[in-house]
Amino acid sequence: MIHEKDLSRYYDLKDNVTAPVGTRIFEEEDWNWLLTRLHDSETTALAKGASIATLAVGIQGLSCLACVWLVEKIYEDQSGSVEISLDVRQAQLKLTWKPGQLDILSFAHDLKSLGYILSPKVRTDQRQESRSLGLKLGLCAAFAMNTMLASLPPYLGMAHDYFLADTLLLVALLFSTLSLLVGGLYFIRRAWSSLQLRTIHMDLPIALGLVAAYIGSVAGWLLQRPDLIYFDFVSIFVLLMLFGRWLQESVLEHNRSRYLDRHDVRTHVKRLENDAHSLQPIELIASGQRLLISPNEMIPVASRLEFGHAVLNMQCINGEQETRELKPGELLPSGGLHCGREELVIHALESWTDSLLYRLVANRENIYKNALLDTILRYYLSTVMALALIGACIWWWNTNIVTALQVAISVLVVSCPCAIGVALPLLNEMLIVGIRRRGIYIRNEGIWNQLRRIKCLVFDKTGTLTFEKPSLNNPAILHSLDTTALSILSQMVQSSLHPLCRSLNQTLIERHHGIPRLPDIGNGIQEIPGSGLLWQRNDGLWALGKPGWQSPMSEDFELNFSCDGKVLAGFQFSEKLRESSRTLAENLIQSGYQLHILSGDREEKVRKLADDLALPRTCALARQSPDDKANWVRQQPPTTVLMVGDGLNDSLALSSASCCGVLVTDLNVLGHKADFLIMGSAMRGVADLLEFAKVRQRSVHILFIFNILYNASVVTVALFGMMNPLIAAIVMPLSSVASTLLAVLSIRGRSIL
Numbered sequence: 001m002i003h004e005k006d007l008s009r010y011y012d013l014k015d016n017v018t019a020p021v022g023t024r025i026f027e028e029e030d031w032n033w034l035l036t037r038l039h040d041s042e043t044t045a046l047a048k049g050a051s052i053a054t055l056a057v058g059i060q061g062l063s064c065l066a067c068v069w070l071v072e073k074i075y076e077d078q079s080g081s082v083e084i085s086l087d088v089r090q091a092q093l094k095l096t097w098k099p100g101q102l103d104i105l106s107f108a109h110d111l112k113s114l115g116y117i118l119s120p121k122v123r124t125d126q127r128q129e130s131r132s133l134g135l136k137l138g139l140c141a142a143f144a145m146n147t148m149l150a151s152l153p154p155y156l157g158m159a160h161d162y163f164l165a166d167t168l169l170l171v172a173l174l175f176s177t178l179s180l181l182v183g184g185l186y187f188i189r190r191a192w193s194s195l196q197l198r199t200i201h202m203d204l205p206i207a208l209g210l211v212a213a214y215i216g217s218v219a220g221w222l223l224q225r226p227d228l229i230y231f232d233f234v235s236i237f238v239l240l241m242l243f244g245r246w247l248q249e250s251v252l253e254h255n256r257s258r259y260l261d262r263h264d265v266r267t268h269v270k271r272l273e274n275d276a277h278s279l280q281p282i283e284l285i286a287s288g289q290r291l292l293i294s295p296n297e298m299i300p301v302a303s304r305l306e307f308g309h310a311v312l313n314m315q316c317i318n319g320e321q322e323t324r325e326l327k328p329g330e331l332l333p334s335g336g337l338h339c340g341r342e343e344l345v346i347h348a349l350e351s352w353t354d355s356l357l358y359r360l361v362a363n364r365e366n367i368y369k370n371a372l373l374d375t376i377l378r379y380y381l382s383t384v385m386a387l388a389l390i391g392a393c394i395w396w397w398n399t400n401i402v403t404a405l406q407v408a409i410s411v412l413v414v415s416c417p418c419a420i421g422v423a424l425p426l427l428n429e430m431l432i433v434g435i436r437r438r439g440i441y442i443r444n445e446g447i448w449n450q451l452r453r454i455k456c457l458v459f460d461k462t463g464t465l466t467f468e469k470p471s472l473n474n475p476a477i478l479h480s481l482d483t484t485a486l487s488i489l490s491q492m493v494q495s496s497l498h499p500l501c502r503s504l505n506q507t508l509i510e511r512h513h514g515i516p517r518l519p520d521i522g523n524g525i526q527e528i529p530g531s532g533l534l535w536q537r538n539d540g541l542w543a544l545g546k547p548g549w550q551s552p553m554s555e556d557f558e559l560n561f562s563c564d565g566k567v568l569a570g571f572q573f574s575e576k577l578r579e580s581s582r583t584l585a586e587n588l589i590q591s592g593y594q595l596h597i598l599s600g601d602r603e604e605k606v607r608k609l610a611d612d613l614a615l616p617r618t619c620a621l622a623r624q625s626p627d628d629k630a631n632w633v634r635q636q637p638p639t640t641v642l643m644v645g646d647g648l649n650d651s652l653a654l655s656s657a658s659c660c661g662v663l664v665t666d667l668n669v670l671g672h673k674a675d676f677l678i679m680g681s682a683m684r685g686v687a688d689l690l691e692f693a694k695v696r697q698r699s700v701h702i703l704f705i706f707n708i709l710y711n712a713s714v715v716t717v718a719l720f721g722m723m724n725p726l727i728a729a730i731v732m733p734l735s736s737v738a739s740t741l742l743a744v745l746s747i748r749g750r751s752i753l
Contacts (some may be wrong), residue, residue, distance in 0.1 A: 287350050454642045
């Protein structure tokens with residue numbers, strides 16, 4: 001499609017890391033929501049007399065500038081299109097078109113064929129923090145420049161009685177005050193909040209230095225004491241700290257936005273009352289309610305089937321792709337995905353908050369708290385405050401109160417951890433960029449301190465170490481079918497949600513592109529639960545199903561394709577191990593980590609996987625329920641377990657682990673729990689992530705040693721009364737530059753970037 005539409009410039013623009021398309025492009029989509037939104041937008045525009053309509057939707061799959069360019073070009077080719085605006089960070093696009101002229105479904109299908117999926121979910125707050133910090137940063141940069149322009153003449157020899165001296169001092173006071181109000185209050189509020197929670201935050205020493213410098217400067221201005229005036233320091237310090245914080249937040253928000261949840265868990269359900277149904281929020285489900293479940297929807301709560309024939313995919317519960325058939329009167333488990341073709345009427349046996357599915361999709365609590373950093377900050381602040389107080393008392397005793405204040409303020413100002421405040425965010429960003437090039441996206445920066453304690457790695461099997469769908473072992477058999485048989489087979493599997501049919505459909509599209517579509521001649525395609533698919537046509541009865549049903553019994557195949565009982569092709573399927581999983585296992589074992597597999601699948605499949613990865617069979621546990629997985633993780637030593645999974649059946653174990661990663665696949669409902677995301681075949685990047693954590697630890701040690709030596713030197717100078725505003729204004733930026741160079745040099749040569 002890219003070449004046919006002359007869009008090959010995409011390959012010149014694309015980044016090294018591109019999100020995998022996945023197999024969702026082979027599935028049918030329900031675009032009713034998109035048509036409804038289109039109609040509402042056009043109706044609103046016409047009611048206002050506008051000549052164009054506007055619509056905002058979410059989009060999944062944007063990776064880089066090339067993706068933006070490609071989506072824009074595709075939209076420009078649509079009739080009636082006016083303008084398109086994409087926001088990669090928020091994973092959404094805004095469309096503008098002439099009402100009645102845009103074929104929105106054609107646009108959606110073209111995007112989907114390239115791996116970009118439209119979604120009704122529009123994010124509104126993903127960049128709130130970085131945008132706010134960016135605005136503050138821009139304003140404080142202007143304030144700092146004006147403060148420095150007003151503060152520079154006295155340093156260059158301007159006399160205190162010069163006619164512009166007082167005016168320039170007022171200008172410096174004005175712009176340093178604006179810097180404190182616009183940017184400094186950000187750190188002061190966060191420091192105050194941490195004190196209210198009885199914790200010590202990195203923003204506390206920053207806030208103390210700013211407040212001390214500003215109050216001392218105002219006092220020096222009122223008392224006509226230039227040695228107390230630090231207006232330039234206040235503005236520059238606020239600017240540097242804001243830059244470090246903005247850099248940190250923008251990188252993290254960018255990585256969070258790389259993942260657009262595909263929530264197969266609906267926010268609303270259909271409730272049946274008096275033979276009529278209405279939508280209600282899923283949170284209001286109560287025991288005793290009757291619900292209507294459509295194909296490809298999850299069973300929200302444990303229920304009893306009243307009407308219909310349920311065909312449930314239990315992947316979310318036990319990780320297996322195999323389906324389970326249930327008849328009226330039988331119990332339906334919460335979390336089962338209905339793969340049948342007919343709607344089900346179910347009777348809820350529990351409320352939403354009591355269900356397994358609720359527990360699986362609930363948000364993960366933030367477990368990160370760096371006790372060591374809290375301790376260091378507590379002792380650091382106590383030491384600085386004590387030195388400032390002792391120094392002030394000694395100088396007051398020997399000289400006067402003004403000199404004592406100057407010494408105390410100098411100690412608080414020059415001892416601020418500006419080096420750490422700028423260098424650490426830069427170091428984190430370089431590491432995040434480096435690991436992103438390996439297909440790993442960090443969503444929670446607190447993970448770095450936890451990763452260095454990891455000793456045990458736990459993996460799910462299906463969809464994580466193996467591909468999420470079974471692979472067709474004998475695709476060459478498709479070449480034995482004529483064009484008519486291929487077309488019939490393709491149409492039969494396209495609408496089926498059964499895992500084997502989805503795998504077969506994917507193979508047909510990959511290997512036999514452009515199969516002609518035949519008219520629906522006959523009674524249409526029927527799905528017989530537990531058996532297969534039937535299509536009665538004028539040219540015969542076509543069947544795709546298990547051997548022995550509509551075709552002779554055979555132990556060699558899992559599916560037979562037949563016409564009037566004559567087998568035309570037999571298909572074999574098996575799980576396929578990701579090659580990156582094998583490489584990952586080898587690297588982790590060589591590095592001394594313990595590897596375990598927790599799977600809900602059958603024992604023979606789990607044992608085979610353990611053998612393929614050269615793991616002891618005792619390290620691979622089969623038939624594990626979500627609770628079993630979580631209990632196993634909780635029994636391990638605290639803060640030592642990293643869990644990697646991809647499905648809802650891993651959710652409880654992910655929440656129980658010290659840190660967790662989620663593989664981005666077609667059914668993604670765990671993005672809100674992930675500390676990091678693994679794109680496609682980048683499983684081997686997990687080993688790199690652990691190595692990066694060790695590199696970061698060494699770099700942080702270097703930065704802290706430098707910071708200790710720097711503070712010891714400048715505090716000594718301040719205590720001896722030799723620190724003045726000019727020296728502080730020079731030393732503080734130089735320390736930030738030096739620490740930044742240390743951060744870069746500490747990872748140079750380690751293949752980070």
